[in-house]
Amino acid sequence: MAKVRKRKLPSGLIRWQAGYIDGAGERRFKMFEKKSDAEAWLVEVRHDMVRGLHTPGSISPTMKEAAALWIKRCKEKGLEPSTVKGYEEHVKLHIVPLIGAKKASEMTVPAINAYADQLRAAGTSAEMIKKVVGSVGSIFKELRRRGLSSTAPTAGVDLDLPDREDPRPDIPTKVELQAIIAGAVDRWRPVMLVAIFCGLRASELRGLSWLNVDFAAKQLSLTQRADASHRIGNLKSKAAYRTIPCPPIVMNALREWKLKCPKGDLNLVFPNGVGKVESHSNMLERGLHPILVAKGITEAAPVLDADGKPTLKNGEPVMAEVPKYGLHTLRHACASLWIENGHNPKQIQRLMGHSSIKVTFDIYGHLFADAEADQRAAETLQNRLLGS
Template sequence: MSIRKRTWEDKDGNEKSAWVVDYIDTKGKRRLKTFAKKKDADSFSATAKVEVREGTHVADSASATIKAAGAFWIATAEATGLERSTVDQYRQHLNLHIGPLIGDTLLSKLTVPAIRDFEDKLRETGRSTAMVRKVLVSLGSLLADAQERGLVVRNAVREKSRARQKGKNRRQERRQKSRLKVGVDIPTRDEIKAIVGALEGRWRPLVLTAIFAGLRASELRGLRWLDVDLDKREIHIHQRADRFNDIGRPKSEAGERTVPIPPIVVNALKEWQLAYSRPIIGRDDDNKPIRDDVKAAHLVFANGSGNVENLANIINRGLIPVQIKAGVTVETEGVDEDGKPLPTAKYTGMHALRHFYASWCINRSQDGGLGLPPKVVQERLGHSSIVMTMDVYGHLFPRGDDADELAAAERSLLG
């Protein structure tokens, strides 16, 4: 490997100079790389010498663009059987965020400073802190795939000071995202009482299970009779239905869990099982439908055809109407024929019921809750770590230092 100075005259007769690094790459091919300054040539030469010796060097001319590497990355994700929703998210990150800003950049040019510049561009163009973090995780995964293919040596995303940056991002996210509030994000006890009193028909067992078992909407939609033990009063979570209605295992190992259910849910499920809408498998000579027997593998909350129920149907035909019936509403700017404000449902997503379940698990028994410790709450919710549980619901746990408890502790200590 050598460094030499090259001089020449331009078309106007002015003398120009540059520094050229002449070397043989890992494949035995001669490479020339030109620099305006000798210190840059020296720096590249020192780095390339080590990379060539270790067999990891990739020349710029042999490097691919980020957009091209992204296509390989998506293909790998599909080939390894990742969930459609995950692959779809990867594709969105590539097409909407990574590609438009740095898609034409060579992988070999993607340094730590270039990553910081990419971060700045993401924020300047209106992406939230949370979205910036997600896109960078995807870019790091893309570069890891490119490394395995020999398209790039460095993964600049993972070289960046991860611990410091991670803490900084989390602090920024906490500033932007306020704590969950009872009556705003979490239904109150009175609101839940009103909803339970208004429930009827096919949505009653589903909504009751969401309220008193805390299952995610995907877990409710993928729940089988096989996984419901009414005698032991518990539900076993072994699968879920994604947003494409495809059945698969929970995303994390912690998602597979057993959740106890109270009598109100047990009774509702027993009634629902007796009135279970069995799928039509044919018709008899009189053209009357022949329905399949109730089998353990059938979905508990299937649609009329025995398939996965659509989430929009659960919300628009179940959750929202029952809130309006129960009076759990907020006023809107719209008015009816008589000029009266048109109310709309206060909570628009199933996750509000999961939030209530978490608060019910946390609240003290004297406040109508279960008073469970944090680790048990984590297990009931299927969170992968106690950190996640405490980050979302930590402020709901009793502090144990209110006036009555402080007085009792004082008496116990001092007699």
């Protein structure tokens, strides 16, 4: 039975004690300054108990404790160290300072929205707020797995964040792609050709094995990748296991490269000089970036100091020409070429190894637009309303 009783504390203060019996038969209590607050809380408790969503505050962990359980689970699942490090930064910088002391049972949908408002007030970017709230959602998923929570307070939350940035990825032009291909020589030529014509992620390029190259069928079968720690492992998702057709220029470059490729136990297509996993930074600093600089494919960017802040001169940031693109832009270029060639969204999803069609449309939806068809539709609407 749930009741609210008036209590006089040893200090002489008057408080209202709300009490109820939980699903395990244990009596639980909570004190309030106002009777109305105690009664309102009991209404919520009874409602949650009927739906099986109530976790007593006394057994509910704090968000700091819950986050520690989640990070532990991430490590046990064997997530990449870089992924776990990113999650740990979310916890250290954005979760513990603001809501670490709160009980998980206190984190309702309104509380999540209030938390997002706190992050926004602290100057956190909209993109980071989405990521951090996503991490909070993952924390509650782990709590539900352990029986420490029955709720998912981030599910369906509308963060109402500004969305003013252009979502379209930066894609090299055909002229720039031609210049990159022309400037790629020696060991970097097959790397750039596979990146441009096959759309592999950087980790997939670094982990590509000669066993994945089928010269007879003219295709690549992706089965592994190299992580940030240079370890060979599984691909990003089930959808990433895929087969990609290769044009003749790619196959010919790979045939020639196989004769010179450094040998190693891993049998990699693009290893370093001793046959081990090549680093992502080397692929950029020794591969793509020198090509971009040599071909004049650069852009102005502020020079940063050791702390990552812009270097100033006479109050103005010092600017320098830097390479315009990274390896991932070549993946975007490949997708754009496939779309221009008439591939439909499901084909692009499969070839790019996206986990869902939503990912494909979020990144490349604008490329499927048909301006001529849109114009014909506009003219048809006019004719139907006003006549030809």
